[in-house]
Amino acid sequence: MEQIRSLADQLRDELEKKKDPKAVAAPVQERKKENGKKPEPDILKAIRAYDNADHKSMVHVRFDAKTADTMAKFKMATNVDVTKFVAFAVRYLFDSQPELKAIIKQFIQNTEL
Numbered sequence: 001m002e003q004i005r006s007l008a009d010q011l012r013d014e015l016e017k018k019k020d021p022k023a024v025a026a027p028v029q030e031r032k033k034e035n036g037k038k039p040e041p042d043i044l045k046a047i048r049a050y051d052n053a054d055h056k057s058m059v060h061v062r063f064d065a066k067t068a069d070t071m072a073k074f075k076m077a078t079n080v081d082v083t084k085f086v087a088f089a090v091r092y093l094f095d096s097q098p099e100l101k102a103i104i105k106q107f108i109q110n111t112e113l
Contacts, residue, residue, distance in 0.1 A: 006095050047080055050088040
C-alpha cells in the first residue's frame with residue numbers, strides 16, 4: 001500500500017525537481033513575471049492540476065461564514081471551483097497527516113474483531 005503514491009506526492013516531487021535555486025533565493029521583485037504579476041504559487045499549480053472529474057461521492061459540509069466567504073473569494077480570484085479546492089484540501093490533509101489514516105485503520109481493526 002505504501003508503494004502507491006498519491007497525486008499530491010507526485011506533484012510535490014515534480015515541483016521539487018523543477019525548483020531553480022536562483023529563483024528561490026531571488027527577491028520577490030526579481031521573480032515577478034514580465035507582465036508585472038507575481039508567479040503562480042506551487043500550491044495553486046497543484047490545486048489546478050488536481051483532477052476531481054471522476055469523483056462521484058457527495059458530502060454535505062458546513063463551514064462558518066468567514067470560511068465560506070474566503071472560499072468564495074478564492075474562487076473569484078483564481079477561477080478554481082470550490083468543490084475542487086475542498087477535495088484537494090481534504091486529500092492533502094490525509095496525505096500530509098498519516099496519523100489520521102492510522103486512526104481510521106485502528107477503528108476498522110477494532111470493529112472487525
